[in-house]
């Protein structure tokens with residue numbers, strides 16, 4: 001029999017994922033691991049995780065991780081990358097971590113054009129703490145802190161992080177993908193690989209925003225959550241390359 005797939009060695013075999021059914025953190029972690037392995041940089045990779053479900057994978061991956069205080073992943077990554085310029089450094093953050101408590105650190109690192117990669121897992125809600133409203137929660141979407149649904153007058157509008165960064169001069173590569181279909185999973189892997197390659201070539205700051213689901217806190221089963229991504233999340237957060245400086249004329 002031909003071997004057509006093997007599990008990435010960056011995920012330890014004897015550990016079991018603690019993610020809820022339908023949670024896409026495990027998909028994204030697998031993709032990151034495959035890319036790290038394909039680029040042959042397992043031994044020089046350091047992941048800075050945010051606080052939240054996004055940090056749960058640190059127990060079962062085979063490359064180095066550091067957990068930053070809530071929201072401070074980009075500040076910690078700045079220090080790690082500047083002192084270890086040969087390492088592949090990336091942050092792995094949820095929307096609460098990256099766009100709420102960590103907004104200043106995130107935008108400041110992007111504005112400085114730090115040479116690391118941000119993997120931003122946007123599930124539209126605070127996952128770990130029980131479904132509080134995040135900056136990316138959709139209008140009308142219920143959250144434990146907005147039981148009647150988000151309304152713009154009281155809570156403001158969903159925040160588009162790629163577009164916000166796109167007004168800054170420094171960022172090199174800004175892309176939004178999803179994992180709701182097999183084709184989008186492949187696109188996400190390609191985007192992560194491109195972002196990591198940019199860093200290894202010293203090009204500066206890249207962010208891959210991945211629109212995902214949180215079936216548990218959305219109050220849905222995993223399949224309904226896929227429909228919700230397609231119909232609602234992607235209407236608010238359109239997929240595509242927002243900036244790619246490698247394609248710009250000199």
Ligand SMILES: Cc1ncc(C[n+]2csc(CCOP(=O)(O)OP(=O)(O)O)c2C)c(N)n1
Pocket residue numbers: 050051052053054055070093094095096097098123125126127128129134
């Ligand atoms: C300074 C601080 N404030 C609040 C918390 C509580 N807290 C833990 S995780 C979390 C939200 C995480 O949500 P998100 O970043 O969207 O990640 P997810 O769990 O959805 O992956 C919060 C508010 C904390 N740990 N530290």
